[in-house]
Amino acid sequence: MVPGEQQRQESPGWQEYFARQAGATTTPALQAFYAAGVPDEERPIHDIPLMALDLETTGMDPREHAIVSIGMVPFDLRVIRPSAGHYWVVKPPRPLREESIAFHRITHSEVEHAPPIAAILGEVLAALAGHLVVVHYRNIERPFLDAAVMASHGEHCLFPLIDTMALEARWERQGRLQGIKRLLGMQPLSIRLADSRGRYGLPNYSAHHAKVDAMATAELFQAQMARHFRTDTPVSELWF
Amino acid sequence: MxxxxxxxxxxxxxxxxxxxxxxxxxxxxxxxxxxxxxxxxxxxxxxxxxxxxxxxxxxxxxxxxxxxxxxxxxxxxxxxxxxxxxxxxxxxxxxxxxxxxxxxxxxxxxxxxxxxxxxxxxxxxxxLSGSRLKSTVEQSLRDNDMIATRVRRLISRLPVMIEESATVQAAARLMTDNDVSSVLLLKPGNGEDSDRAFSDAEGRQWLLTGMITDKDLRQRIIAEGASGQTPLSIISHGNLITIQSDESVNEAMLTMLRNNIQRLPVLHRRRPVGVVHLSDIVRYETNNSVYLVNNIFNRTSVKALARLTPEVRASFVRLVDEGATSRMIGGAMSSVGRSLMRRLVEFAEAELGPPPIPYCIMVHGSLARNDQSIITDQDNAMVLHDSFDAERHGEYFRELARRVSDGLDACGYPYCKGGVMATNDLWRQPLARWKRYFSDWIAKPDPQRLLHSSIFFDLDAVHGEERFVEELQDLIASRAKASPLFLAALARNALGRTPPLGLFRTFVLEKDGRHNNTINIKRRGIAPMNDVIRVHALGVGSRAQNGFERLDDISRAGALPAGQTDKLSYALEYLSMVRMRHQAQEIKNDHEPDNAMQPEHVSDVERHNLKEAFQILSNAQKFLRFRYPSPSR
CATH class of the missing domain: 2.60.120.10 (Jelly Rolls)
Incomplete structure (x- = not known):
């Protein structure tokens, strides 16, 4: 089970969780992160500061694999601000395998000279503070960050997030029509980032760069909101 | 990054x-x-x-x-x-x-x-609108030496001059001493107010009367066995063509092309300051249309002329590639077209004998406007002396017209689909009849009838008695401006062909949002632009035929709001250039050149400029409607 979903079921709400953690933690970076709070769950999405987040990792399992790079782009439903975003290359504890070097287009020397994740966690948390996180596929970013914080400080780091892939699945993978299509043996539509973007007329970007993907995710979320939601939709209908 | x-x-x-x-x-x-x-x-x-x-x-x-x-x-x-x-x-x-x-x-x-x-x-x-198109056009003008350079730059020495009362031998000696091939002729002036009168450094009054060249001495003295004591005035042929020193090199070249001459006396105001030879210009800028015109006059049969077609096209492509302006190219191509016609007339006259009465070959459309491009119908007519007698002269001129028209068709100027050719009995008439035609068109302006006759309102002489056509031009210039009904009808017709909104992706975007796959740049841009300019030009009594010269007249008359004639001028230049570049490209690709452009072959910058040019045309049409309103019924 994913930590975020567990949290959602066990706790009365994200606001209470953040307030409690802000009081309980002894780590200054986490303390500031939690103190910045999360929006009230009835708040409309259009006036909430958002942060598109993307991690490149060496694999899918936070216990085995490591973060290679982190990209962030702040935005809201009106504009996306790439220049106000952030990007870090991170040195994983174990040397990178050749295939993931090729995959991420990150060079050995880049990784060699990069700081370990522990050294930049403070900056990462400070950048995220006060923003609602938006990702494409929620089972990477939150678990990996949580694992990294746990490894450094012995504490959890959890936060609500919006998953554009899950939103896409709501229309493309569910509903009666989809069931009929599946019965007829039709392939379900891909909800991968690039394919989802194509359905909204969004351009192709060269993938596998954390900040480009973060920017692409922000654009996709704007497009999804424009097509499927009212701008005054309360965040609780969107986040996990 | x-x-x-x-x-x-x-x-x-x-x-x-x-x-x-x-x-x-x-x-x-x-x-x-x-x-x-x-x-x-x-x-x-x-x-x-x-x-x-x-x-x-x-x-x-x-x-x-x-x-x-x-x-x-x-x-x-x-x-x-x-x-x-x-x-x-x-x-x-x-x-x-x-x-x-x-x-x-x-x-x-x-x-x-x-x-x-x-x-x-x-x-x-x-x-804001205009600047991009304007700067594009201005840049190409700046880049073009032939236009930027004034003809005085080509003058290397003062003209050699002699009084026309002197003998040919004295002239030959003077030319030999000075190592020149031509000499200007003078006679003392009496303070008369002539274009040719000037005073020299010592304040003496002179009249410039002509020019003698090596060729004249050879042909008219030596070959004839005439005496070296013959006075120069006897062999001088008057009718001296000159150019002002501040005109462009291009203008000098066109003047030579138009008149098929190789030397041009250059004047500063009225004072001769030098003589420019064709070779000076050729040396300055290799431009093969000069040779082409020479070539035309050396051909001895229609077949031989027709074989020049590839050279005409090559010369056109070269001018486009060298970055010449539409005005230069149009001028050069028109010179070629006119020279071809003159040569065809010479062939016909050589076989049919000299004309029984004076006449003039008149052209319309692009040749009259001096803006001919590479593909163009022949639009011509014949103005005959009023002594014309159908019984005695009819057959001669019918046959002359047929030969010229057939010859033009053979040389790549196809027959006019609208029948505007001297072979048509209607358009081969005495001067008085032509005057009646124009008077009727102006006095009783039926828009439907004008639609077919508006082509005649661009007119120029190509061969023969030029004064016949000048009389018609005078008549039009004086009557048209005083006939609001005529101008209104002409204006109404000028609104018949409209430009599109612009080009969008791979199609032409119309004002009502519809799409088309190609655009006829002549029909949707250049022709309506010329229609608009013609109405204003006739409205101010201009005698000019060329679009740019008409705009100069319109501007001088203050007939349009400030800045408008400039805008029309660079929009016309741009549209014409787009068309010529398109045609040059088709010739290079071995396609038959036409006016149909595909939007996908248009660059982004060009698209932007075209949009602006169309906008200028569209606004000009709106203004025309307001300026020359149709009478309410």
Whole structure:
């Protein structure tokens, strides 16, 4: 089970969780992160500061694999601000395998000279503070960050997030029509980032760069909101 | 630079005006970009809303509207909007709507201002209408030496001159001493007010009366066995063609081409300051249309003339490639067309014998306007002396007309589909009859009838008694301007062919939002432009036939609001050049040149300029309707 979903079921709400953690933690970076709070769950999405987040990792399992790079782009439903975003290359504890070097287009020397994740966690948390996180596929970013914080400080780091892939699945993978299509043996539509973007007329970007993907995710979320939601939709209908 | 900025920069760098930016400026712009998404059908900006940024379309498409809700423009990937509002009051004047799902890159106004300040081309591009097209046209004029350079630059020495009462031997000695091949002839003046009168450094009055060349001495003295004591005045042939020293080299070349002469006395006001030889110009700029015209007069049969067609085309392509202006090319091609006609007439007269009565071959359309391009119908007519007697002379001129017309067709100037040719009995008439034609057209202007006769209102002489055509030009110039009904009818006809809104992606966007796959640049741009200019020119009593010369007359008469004639002039130049470049390209690709352009072959910059030229034409048509209103019934 994913930590975020567990949290959602066990706790009365994200606001209470953040307030409690802000009081309980002894780590200054986490303390500031939690103190910045999360929006009230009835708040409309259009006036909430958002942060598109993307991690490149060496694999899918936070216990085995490591973060290679982190990209962030702040935005809201009106504009996306790439220049106000952030990007870090991170040195994983174990040397990178050749295939993931090729995959991420990150060079050995880049990784060699990069700081370990522990050294930049403070900056990462400070950048995220006060923003609602938006990702494409929620089972990477939150678990990996949580694992990294746990490894450094012995504490959890959890936060609500919006998953554009899950939103896409709501229309493309569910509903009666989809069931009929599946019965007829039709392939379900891909909800991968690039394919989802194509359905909204969004351009192709060269993938596998954390900040480009973060920017692409922000654009996709704007497009999804424009097509499927009212701008005054309360965040609780969107986040996990 | 970070990867996402590179994504943004790489896209913007492909489209104007960003394609021309220095790297660091482009980086600057890309780094400052903010992004926004708009679903199809949503409003992007509303009237009077503040404008904070320049919008660049990364993907999708938008439409821009005028106040009254009329479609103003449709823009796609790589286009920008909001620049006019940014430059003005920073409020939206023209509302914008997404017609497809659209992703915009927003360039903040502070960065926009910086780009305008740092890069003149960028500033030109985004500046309010006119500037981009204007600067494009002006740039090509600046780049063209033939137009920029004045003919006085080609003069290397003062003219050698002699009194016409002197003997040919004295002239030959003077020419030998000075090592020149021509000498100007003078006679003492008596203070008469002639174009040819001038006073020399000592204050003596002179009249310039002619020029004698080596060839004259050879042909008219030695070959005839005449005496060396013959006075020069006897062999001088008057009718001296000259040019002003501040005219362009191009004008000098055209003057020589038009008159098939090789030497041109250059005057400063009325004083001779030198003689320019054709070889001076050829040395200055290799231009083969000069040789071409010479070549035409050396051919001895229609067949031999027809074989020149590939050379005519090659010369046209070369002029386009060398960056000549439409005016230069149109002038050169018209000289070629006129020379061909003259040569054909010479052939015909040689076989049919000398004409029984004086006559003039008259041309209409592009040849009359001196703006001929590479493919063009023949439009000609014949004006006969009023002593014309059908019984005695009819057959001669019918046959002459047939030969000229057939010859032109053989040389690549196909028969006129509308039958405007001297072979048509209607258009081979005595001068008095022609005067009646024009008087009737002007006095009883039926728009339907005018539609067919408006072609005759561009007219010029090509061969024979030029004064016949001049009389017709005079009649038109004096009557037309005093006939509001005629001008109104002509104006109404000038609105019949309208330009499209612009080109969008791979199609032509019409004002009502429909699409077409090709655009006939002549029918939708150049011809209606000429129609508009003709009405104004006749309205101010101009005798000029060429579009640019007419615009000069219109401007001098103050018939259009300030700046309008300039706009029309560079729009005409641009449209003509687009057409000529298109035709040159087709010739290079071994296609038969035509006027049908495919929007996908039009570059982004050209698209932008075309849009502006169409806009200028459209506004000019609107103004015409207002300036020469049709009478209410």
């Amino acid at each position: 970070e990867a996402e900025i590179r994504e943004i920069r790489d896209h913007m760098g492909q489209y104007p005006p960003f394609d021309g930016l220095r790297d660091e400026l482009l980086d600057d712009a890309a780094s400052a970009v903010e992004i926004a998404y708009f679903k199809a059908g949503t409003t992007i900006s509303e009237r009077d809303q503040p404008v904070e940024a320049l919008s660049y379309i990364r993907s999708g498409a938008v439409e821009v509207y005028l106040h009254n809700g009329q479609l103003y423009n449709r823009l796609g990937e790589g286009d920008i909007f909001g620049q006019f509002d940014l430059l003005r009051n920073r409020q939206v004047r023209f509302p914008v709507q997404a017609i497809e799902d659209t992703l915009l890159y927003l360039i903040p106004k502070s960065v926009f201002d910086r780009l305008c300040a740092a890069d003149d081309n960028f500033a030109d591009f985004v500046e």
